[in-house]
Amino acid sequence: MPLLEVKNLHARVTGADKDILRGVHLTVNAGEVHAIMGPNGSGKSTFANVLAGRPDYAVTDGNIVFDGKELVGTPPEDRALSGMFLAFQYPAEIPGVRPWQFLKAALDARAQFEGRPKLSVREFSKLYEETVKDIGINPDLMQRSLNEGFSGGEKKRNEVLQLKVLKPKLAVMDETDSGLDVDALKAVSAGINSMRSTDRSFIIVTHYQRILEYVTPDRVHILVAGRIVQSGGADLAHQVERTGYEKFIKTEATV
Amino acid sequence: MTLANPKGTLPGLGYAADFKDLQSLSNGADASWIAQIRERAWTKFAELGFPTARRGNERWKYTNLAPLAKVDFRLARPDVSHAPDLLKIKALAPWDDAWTTLVFLDGRFVKRLSRPSGADCVALDLAAGLRARRDIAEQHLTRVQAVDEDHFTLLNTAFAEDGALIHIPDGASPAPIHLLFLSSDSETPQTCHPRALVVAGKNSHSNIIESFVSLSDQSQNFTNIVSEYYLDEGAKVSHHRVLMENERSFHIGNTRVYQLRDSTFDSVAFATGQAIGRNDVHVKLDAEGAECNLAGLYMTNNKQHADNNISVTHEKPRGTSHQYFKGILAGQSHAVFSGIVVVKPGAAKTYADQKDLNLLLSRGAEIDTKPSLEILADDVKCFHGATAGHVDQDTIYYMRSRGLDLETAKSMLIRGFASEVAAKVKLPALSRYIEGVIDQLLPEFALEGKK
Numbered sequence: 001m002p003l004l005e006v007k008n009l010h011a012r013v014t015g016a017d018k019d020i021l022r023g024v025h026l027t028v029n030a031g032e033v034h035a036i037m038g039p040n041g042s043g044k045s046t047f048a049n050v051l052a053g054r055p056d057y058a059v060t061d062g063n064i065v066f067d068g069k070e071l072v073g074t075p076p077e078d079r080a081l082s083g084m085f086l087a088f089q090y091p092a093e094i095p096g097v098r099p100w101q102f103l104k105a106a107l108d109a110r111a112q113f114e115g116r117p118k119l120s121v122r123e124f125s126k127l128y129e130e131t132v133k134d135i136g137i138n139p140d141l142m143q144r145s146l147n148e149g150f151s152g153g154e155k156k157r158n159e160v161l162q163l164k165v166l167k168p169k170l171a172v173m174d175e176t177d178s179g180l181d182v183d184a185l186k187a188v189s190a191g192i193n194s195m196r197s198t199d200r201s202f203i204i205v206t207h208y209q210r211i212l213e214y215v216t217p218d219r220v221h222i223l224v225a226g227r228i229v230q231s232g233g234a235d236l237a238h239q240v241e242r243t244g245y246e247k248f249i250k251t252e253a254t255v
Numbered sequence: 256m257t258l259a260n261p262k263g264t265l266p267g268l269g270y271a272a273d274f275k276d277l278q279s280l281s282n283g284a285d286a287s288w289i290a291q292i293r294e295r296a297w298t299k300f301a302e303l304g305f306p307t308a309r310r311g312n313e314r315w316k317y318t319n320l321a322p323l324a325k326v327d328f329r330l331a332r333p334d335v336s337h338a339p340d341l342l343k344i345k346a347l348a349p350w351d352d353a354w355t356t357l358v359f360l361d362g363r364f365v366k367r368l369s370r371p372s373g374a375d376c377v378a379l380d381l382a383a384g385l386r387a388r389r390d391i392a393e394q395h396l397t398r399v400q401a402v403d404e405d406h407f408t409l410l411n412t413a414f415a416e417d418g419a420l421i422h423i424p425d426g427a428s429p430a431p432i433h434l435l436f437l438s439s440d441s442e443t444p445q446t447c448h449p450r451a452l453v454v455a456g457k458n459s460h461s462n463i464i465e466s467f468v469s470l471s472d473q474s475q476n477f478t479n480i481v482s483e484y485y486l487d488e489g490a491k492v493s494h495h496r497v498l499m500e501n502e503r504s505f506h507i508g509n510t511r512v513y514q515l516r517d518s519t520f521d522s523v524a525f526a527t528g529q530a531i532g533r534n535d536v537h538v539k540l541d542a543e544g545a546e547c548n549l550a551g552l553y554m555t556n557n558k559q560h561a562d563n564n565i566s567v568t569h570e571k572p573r574g575t576s577h578q579y580f581k582g583i584l585a586g587q588s589h590a591v592f593s594g595i596v597v598v599k600p601g602a603a604k605t606y607a608d609q610k611d612l613n614l615l616l617s618r619g620a621e622i623d624t625k626p627s628l629e630i631l632a633d634d635v636k637c638f639h640g641a642t643a644g645h646v647d648q649d650t651i652y653y654m655r656s657r658g659l660d661l662e663t664a665k666s667m668l669i670r671g672f673a674s675e676v677a678a679k680v681k682l683p684a685l686s687r688y689i690e691g692v693i694d695q696l697l698p699e700f701a702l703e704g705k706k
Contacts, residue, residue: 052656055648080658092653096671096678105667106657113658145671162657 001068004051004170005202009062011050019060020046022226026053028170031198035212035237036205038112038223039245044205045089047223048174051203052086053079067169080106081113083169085216087159087176093147093155099158103165110166131164134194153184160191171195172203177211189214209241222248264320265304266410267327271498274413277330288393296412300447305362306406317591317623318562323505328446328477330414331361333439338365339470343618348468349497351684356433357419361476362447364417376461377422381450384420386604391422391454396483405535408506411448411481418450423459425487431462431682432670438478438500440471451482455490455518463681466497469504477505484511486518488542496534498526499692502559509535516542523679524551525689526561527696533562540567540574540602551580552676555588555620556703563611565594569602569632576606581676582613583669584620592624593640598666602632609639614672616646616703665701670694 001166009024019147020043038044050057051064053076064071071079075183094102097118104124111118119127137157147155158190163171173192175186192202204215212220212234220236221228222245230236240248274297276291299331305324306315307416338360340453344350354370357380358365364380372378377388385392419434431515434451468477478500486492500506506529526532538547553561566578592611611628626639646668654664680686 008533054652075661076652077658077660080656086656089654092647092650094650094654094668094671096674097667102654102657102667105659105663108659109658109663145675166657254680 002027003030003067005063005065006051007063007065009047009064010054010060011046011057012060014056014058018228021050022228023062024223024228026221026228028168028201028203030169030201031196032218033196033202033204034222035217035220037207037209037220037237037240039249040207042223043226044207044223046173047173048086048205050201051079051172052076052084069153077109081110085163085166085168085171087163087171087173087243089175089178091147091155091167092158093145093150095145095148098144099142099146100124103162104126106162106166111165113237127165133163135161135164135191137161152179153181156184156188157178157191160188164191164195167195167200170201170203172205174205175207176204177208185211186214209237212237214248224248224251261453263567264307264324266301266324266574269327269329270566271370273330277414278334293413295327296409300409300413302404303406303409314564315592317385317589317593318531318533318560320531321479326444326475326477328444331363331439331441331445331447333361333363334454334665335363335365335367338368338437338642341368343470344368344435344437347470348437348499349433349464349466349688351431351433351497351682354431354433354464354684356435359417359436359449359688361439361441361445362417362436362449362478372432375427376424376432376693377420379420381416384452385679388420388422388591392420392452395454395483396450396452406510407479408481408509411450411460411479411509414448415450415481416448416595419452419453421453421463423453423455423461423490425456426458427456428460428556431464433464433466436465436467436478436480438467438469438474438476438504440474441476442474444475444477446477446479447487449478449480452481453482453484453492455486455492457487458489459487460491462495463495464497464682464685465496466495466499466687467506468499469501472501473503474501474505476500479507481509482511484513484520486514486520486545488516490515491519492521493681494522495680495682496522496524496526497636497685498524498529498532500529500532500536500594502528502557504529506532507535508533510537511513512536512538512547514538514540514542514547517544518542518546520547522547522549523676525548525553525561525692526675527692528559528591529555529561530558531560531562533564535564536566538567539570540576541570543571544573545571546575548681549579551678552582552673553580553590554583554673554693555590556585556696556698557588558586559588560590561588562591563594564591564595566600567595567607567660568597569607570599573604574606576608578611578626579607579676580611581672582611582622583615583673583700584613584617584622585700587617587619589621590623592622592626594626595640596637596639598628598630598632598635600631600639603634605635605637607635607637611641612700613641613643614646614669615643616669616700662698666697669697669700
């Protein structure tokens with residue numbers, strides 16, 4: 001059974017009169033890394049957010065089956081609790097909430113959902129501090145409010161920190177590489193690679209092939225105008241890098 | 256009964272009757288200088304009445320006092336032998352056995368419940384204070400604030416019988432001093448007019464807490480307090496104000512601060528609950544290098560009304576002032592922030608900033624926020640800003656995408672917003688108390704919008 005099966009997914013901004021996603025099909029098996037590439041406006045971020053259950057998108061047709069359960073119509077927290085994680089392109093800033101408080105609350109919610117005991121503050125601190133060090137986040141930063149005054153790179157590292165602590169079954173990385181310098185890109189990629197395992201899958205949503213130099217995908221899909229127009233192996237990303245999206249946009253026009 | 260007046264709403268007849276009684280009762284017992292001050296204040300107030308919210312009256316533009324003016328509050332004559340026991344007080348009010356605490360019931364000192372100070376400072380009820388340290392009282396009482404400026408200060412001066420006199424000697428750093436004002440569960444509307452005078456000596460360090468707590472949800476009380484702070488050179492006062500009176504109550508608090516060279520006045524004010532709760536803070540930085548940091552958090556719900564009226568006047572060079580206020584508004588509540596920084600000619604190298612940030616949780620809530628600057632000097636750095644916004648849906652989505660349900664996410668967001676002010680409270684027992692109150696209020700606030 002695949003971990004994620006998306007069938008004929010149509011979605012739009014709630015209240016809009018046109019679909020952004022116009023029939024996406026995608027199957028992700030446990031342990032696989034898929035890349036979704038596409039030009040600006042192709043619906044990549046919409047796809048990531050519809051998977052996560054963003055409330056202001058409406059699914060107009062199709063199915064999202066995750067770990068055997070239909071997700072369409074379920075709230076974002078339920079999806080998170082059943083093992084879905086979205087690394088945000090623009091993570092929110094939350095004044096007065098420390099990064100660890102937020103993460104502890106998320107972890108506690110998960111434990112409660114799974115009927116496991118919560119980690120004690122001591123256990124959590126240990127896990128947290130080790131992971132912060134691992135990813136190379138400046139610990140001083142973690143004394144501030146979540147994401148407030150963080151640089152783009154620091155925000156993305158903090159997303160990877162959450163990923164590593166929450167250990168989801170499926171991580172959707174929405175443009176995680178955008179706005180990163182080489183060092184941050186390497187750190188973020190190393191974080192992703194360290195989490196690859198046979199029972200965890202990734203969907204990496206990206207405009208550029210850059211991050212795929214560090215995180216080698218099993219499958220690459222080209223999304224154009226709300227549909228996947230071509231799928232292939234890691235090579236396909238290199239092809240995009242050479243030729244751009246022009247050729248795929250033409251393909252889409254003939255579909 | 257009230258009469259229309261072009262200047263304001265005249266006080267009900269009860270006020271006049273009570274004043275007459277007070278003067279006849281205290282005749283002879285009171286020092287004549289106080290009786291004279293009283294008489295003058297009453298005559299002026301009786302003429303002015305309560306301020307009216309109208310155009311041109313900037314200080315009361317957004318706060319309608321008609322609900323206060325129309326109740327004929329009578330001067331409280333509490334029987335302090337009926338004061339509640341300590342257990343009940345500890346359950347309702349901030350408390351720490353290590354603090355010096357003066358407990359007041361409807362403005363009247365309750366010796367039995369109070370904990371005296373050590374020998375390193377004077378913290379007495381006003382009557383004892385006047386006997387023991389008349390020198391301080393005469394020197395400072397009404398010095399900070401000219402008697403005839405403000406309606407409610409006049410009213411307070413006319414009726415003030417009790418309160419506190421605190422003197423921190425030069426260089427002293429005594430245990431925190433708590434002035435706890437309890438409003439009784441009287442069946443008829445009652446008013447009291449406590450007066451506090453705090454004189455902080457050179458290079459002294461002190462913590463002062465003023466807290467206001469109702470013993471019942473049902474009583475209707477009007478507390479009209481004037482607190483005067485006088486900071487000598489190098490003095491540092493950490494001031495805390497906790498306003499918790501009930502939803503039927505009216506509270507007018509006038510805090511007047513007068514600062515000398517290199518002194519620091521830090522203040523955190525927390526308010527929730529009153530029909531009208533007014534926090535007037537007026538600071539005069541009257542010598543070089545003085546600094547004041549004023550912070551406030553107001554959380555209003557239902558039909559509550561919270562009003563912060565703040566002014567800081569930089570009279571001399573190299574002063575620093577910060578104003579950092581936050582509001583969390585739910586229901587049909589209304590809050591007001593008007594803050595002004597005045598930089599007088601010659602107050603060069605002044606640094607001043609003002610911020611008022613508001614989180615509106617319902618469509619019916621309303622904030623009027625007006626930070627302003629009046630700069631009459633060159634070479635100064637002054638900033639101000641105000642915001643009012645609803646809960647950010649992108650932020651809520653972000654939190655939910657980590658597995659937090661809607662209520663938990665909202666609570667956490669509100670909690671975080673509040674904690675940026677609450678975290679400024681450094682006294683552990685007080686900090687725990689305020690955090691506890693916020694936690695109690697949170698569920699109701701977080702549910703807002705789902706109603």
